[in-house]
Amino acid sequence: MNRNPTAFLKEEYDELVKKDFDWKLRILETGSSPHSVVDGKEVIMLCSNNYLNLSNHPRLIQASIDAAKKFGAGSGSVRAIAGTMKLHMEVEKRLAKFKGTESSLIYQTGFAANAGLIPQLAGKGDIIISDELNHGSIIDGVRLTKTDRAIYKHRDMGDLEKVLKDADKKFNRILVITDGVFSMDGDIAPMDEIVKLANEYGAMSYVDDAHGEGVIGPDGRGIGAHFGIEGKIDVEMGTFSKAYGVVGGLIAGSQDLVNFAYNKSRTWLLSGSHPPAVAGAQLAAIDVLETEPEHVKRLWDSTNYFKKELNSMGFDTGESETPITPVIVGESSKAKELSNRLFDEGVFALPIVFPMVARDKARIRTMMNAGLTKEDINFALEKFETLGKKLVII
Amino acid sequence: MESKIGFVVNPIAGMGGKVGLKGTDGVLKEAIKLGAKPIAPNKAQEMLIEYFAQYSKKNNIKWYTCKGEMGRDELINAGVKNIEIVYEPKNKKTNSADTKNACKKFLKIPVDLILFCGGDGTARNIFEIIGTNIPILGIPSGVKMHSGVFGITTRATAMMLHEFINKHLTIGDAEIMDLDEDRYRKGEWNIQLFGVAKGIVEPNYVQVGKMSYESVSDDEIKDELTEHIEDEMEQHSGFLFLFGSGGTIDYIARKMNIKNTLLGIDAVYKRKIIGKDLNEEKILKLLDKYKKAKLILSPIGAQGFILGRGNLQLSPKVIRKIGLDNIIVISSPAKLANTPLIRVDTGDKELDRLFSELDYMMVVIGYRFSRVVKIQTNNF
Numbered sequence: 001m002n003r004n005p006t007a008f009l010k011e012e013y014d015e016l017v018k019k020d021f022d023w024k025l026r027i028l029e030t031g032s033s034p035h036s037v038v039d040g041k042e043v044i045m046l047c048s049n050n051y052l053n054l055s056n057h058p059r060l061i062q063a064s065i066d067a068a069k070k071f072g073a074g075s076g077s078v079r080a081i082a083g084t085m086k087l088h089m090e091v092e093k094r095l096a097k098f099k100g101t102e103s104s105l106i107y108q109t110g111f112a113a114n115a116g117l118i119p120q121l122a123g124k125g126d127i128i129i130s131d132e133l134n135h136g137s138i139i140d141g142v143r144l145t146k147t148d149r150a151i152y153k154h155r156d157m158g159d160l161e162k163v164l165k166d167a168d169k170k171f172n173r174i175l176v177i178t179d180g181v182f183s184m185d186g187d188i189a190p191m192d193e194i195v196k197l198a199n200e201y202g203a204m205s206y207v208d209d210a211h212g213e214g215v216i217g218p219d220g221r222g223i224g225a226h227f228g229i230e231g232k233i234d235v236e237m238g239t240f241s242k243a244y245g246v247v248g249g250l251i252a253g254s255q256d257l258v259n260f261a262y263n264k265s266r267t268w269l270l271s272g273s274h275p276p277a278v279a280g281a282q283l284a285a286i287d288v289l290e291t292e293p294e295h296v297k298r299l300w301d302s303t304n305y306f307k308k309e310l311n312s313m314g315f316d317t318g319e320s321e322t323p324i325t326p327v328i329v330g331e332s333s334k335a336k337e338l339s340n341r342l343f344d345e346g347v348f349a350l351p352i353v354f355p356m357v358a359r360d361k362a363r364i365r366t367m368m369n370a371g372l373t374k375e376d377i378n379f380a381l382e383k384f385e386t387l388g389k390k391l392v393i394i
Numbered sequence: 395m396e397s398k399i400g401f402v403v404n405p406i407a408g409m410g411g412k413v414g415l416k417g418t419d420g421v422l423k424e425a426i427k428l429g430a431k432p433i434a435p436n437k438a439q440e441m442l443i444e445y446f447a448q449y450s451k452k453n454n455i456k457w458y459t460c461k462g463e464m465g466r467d468e469l470i471n472a473g474v475k476n477i478e479i480v481y482e483p484k485n486k487k488t489n490s491a492d493t494k495n496a497c498k499k500f501l502k503i504p505v506d507l508i509l510f511c512g513g514d515g516t517a518r519n520i521f522e523i524i525g526t527n528i529p530i531l532g533i534p535s536g537v538k539m540h541s542g543v544f545g546i547t548t549r550a551t552a553m554m555l556h557e558f559i560n561k562h563l564t565i566g567d568a569e570i571m572d573l574d575e576d577r578y579r580k581g582e583w584n585i586q587l588f589g590v591a592k593g594i595v596e597p598n599y600v601q602v603g604k605m606s607y608e609s610v611s612d613d614e615i616k617d618e619l620t621e622h623i624e625d626e627m628e629q630h631s632g633f634l635f636l637f638g639s640g641g642t643i644d645y646i647a648r649k650m651n652i653k654n655t656l657l658g659i660d661a662v663y664k665r666k667i668i669g670k671d672l673n674e675e676k677i678l679k680l681l682d683k684y685k686k687a688k689l690i691l692s693p694i695g696a697q698g699f700i701l702g703r704g705n706l707q708l709s710p711k712v713i714r715k716i717g718l719d720n721i722i723v724i725s726s727p728a729k730l731a732n733t734p735l736i737r738v739d740t741g742d743k744e745l746d747r748l749f750s751e752l753d754y755m756m757v758v759i760g761y762r763f764s765r766v767v768k769i770q771t772n773n774f
């Protein structure tokens with residue numbers, strides 16, 4: 001047959017460009033710092049996940065260098081064959097202790113954790129029950145299974161109970177899955193109630209705490225610690241790539257969970273393990289969280305100040321309870337315009353528009369960084385105020 | 395690019411409401427005698443003014459309309475310029491024939507969308523001429539608005555028009571429903587499903603990346619629903635399956651090579667049709683014969699009714715026999731977003747109470763994928 005086998009590559013890309021759905025990559029010329037140079041312009045960074053600025057912490061950088069010098073640039077294999085180093089095991093041991101769980105397992109990325117583990121936890125005849133606003137990687141993990149799926153209204157425990165009641169009669173295993181901190185609104189899943197309901201109906205509980213690790217709970221120990229239910233959530237999943245300042249996914253829970261997970265997750269079994277430099281920095285990140293509480297404290301002080309000032313200017317910051325502060329402006333075009341003009345003025349924050357959020361709830365999503373000084377925050381606030389008035393948002 | 399919009403107002407729509415008549419079809423004189431005043435022209439104008447205040451600068455529209463109160467006057471009053479008159483009613487007092495004649499002209503052009511102001515009766519008249527050739531958007535103004543073509547308010551209609559022109563909204567099924575007014579005035583409440591038109595709907599979205607979504611066509615969703623129903627039939631191979639009415643269920647049946655009816659209730663056993671467009675009596679007979687049955691329903695019309703509108707053959711006796719547990723409700727997520735409640739009005743208080751005790755139903759929105767939806771039985 002006469003066909004151009006790769007014509008679709010250009011056609012589909014062009015279609016994305018036409019609809020303005022393509023990603024226009026912003027290039028960082030510095031590290032991911034509170035003050036970054038992006039596309040040649042110095043900006044205050046309000047859209048990285050480097051909440052605690054640990055990616056620039058001297059102890060993490062040094063640990064990374066030391067580990068590379070001692071153990072080399074790569075790990076040589078997948079974990080299951082010859083790529084498990086003592087260093088990897090040490091990270092897992094320390095992480096479990098930090099999070100107050102029996103055991104933990106490091107995945108190559110957070111996405112690999114969800115995509116690898118979720119399909120193993122439920123199959124045909126089972127059901128996965130999910131918050132309607134769960135993050136994409138959970139949704140993909142859920143899609144990879146032959147299990148039934150049901151969604152409940154965002155954070156609505158009455159709704160969740162209805163689904164559980166219905167599922168109890170019809171299915172074998174039941175898995176309730178939720179984001180810990182929701183990435184668009186910055187609100188927190190009522191994990192204590194979810195665990196209680198899950199226990200009542202014999203369901204497993206699974207939380208994707210990517211935006212909560214290192215941020216919520218005492219010393220940033222995550223959502224289990226935040227609600228005082230350490231070790232009670234069946235799967236606490238998280239990431240090293242956000243507040244921990246490195247890269248990698250993690251799960252924390254029972255030894256049974258970990259044994260099951262590393263024997264069953266194809267993403268874990270079939271990807272190379274983290275290079276020593278990564279594992280060294282992960283270990284240092286846990287060290288820093290355990291011994292330097294000032295980072296988490298500063299993150300929250302700055303978050304509270306930033307939110308309070310935005311609210312007193314008249315901005316709507318929604319239901320946020322975390323350092324993710326949405327600045328809701330209304331129409332999508334307005335959010336895009338505000339984001340562009342903020343960038344021109346030296347503040348980097350991305351617009352979130354329909355269909356990620358409701359048509360009339362387009363917003364700028366800001367994420368606080370513990371490395372920002374009060375001066376920096378005031379600078380950003382001043383830009384928000386001036387542009388907010390110009391664009392008739394406040 | 396210039397959009398072509400056909401615009402028609404039914405000036406007498408809505409007049410029956412304030413004087414206690416369910417519509418003006420055939421009883422205009424009586425309505426006027428009771429003191430009814432025209433509503434539709436004001437509603438149409440309200441929507442146009444809202445539209446032009448919010449969006450006019452962004453869109454380029456050529457308006458095709460009718461003379462006088464059937465469209466031109468409202469457009470002129472709202473300050474619209476790019477107008478072409480395509481139809482002139484013969485009498486000052488217009489009627490349904492005028493709406494239909496205007497639509498014949500719209501069909502000939504053809505316009506991209508028909509924007510009309512009226513109620514269910516007007517929607518039905520338009521549908522009779524246009525069928526599924528052109529999408530329809532209604533400015534709510536009539537007494538009865540059960541059809542799925544209406545915006546919720548004049549303001550929402552203005553936004554829908556803007557979003558449609560900018561391709562953010564897409565074309566999907568919209569049921570055309572109307573009360574049988576003669577029977578109603580005799581004391582019988584009988585909403586009939588007349589057909590499935592094309593309306594403007596929100597696309598179904600799936601998240602494809604961290605911060606990116608793609609819209610999925612209605613057909614893809616319906617394909618998933620079809621797989622789900624096929625699975626159900628396989629799992630319950632000894633069951634009789636009753637297929638309800640409406641566009642979604644019709645699609646599923648056709649996909650499964652089942653020669654069903656769009657508007658009626660059909661019976662299927664082992665993937666073969668064994669009864670078409672059944673009335674209550676025939677359904678009961680089949681239920682006696684087959685003992686175990688499942689009923690597939692989808693919300694119909696603007697308000698999300700699954701029972702009591704457009705399918706009265708599914709009588710309380712039929713529903714009791716099937717059992718509430720054997721009702722499968724399916725819907726595209728986008729449709730569910732528009733009607734966040736599913737409504738039940740069986741006409742039998744005791745049965746309605748059983749539904750209200752359920753409090754919610756799991757509505758299937760994709761292949762083995764469902765969500766909780768509240769049931770509303772108190773509909774008046």
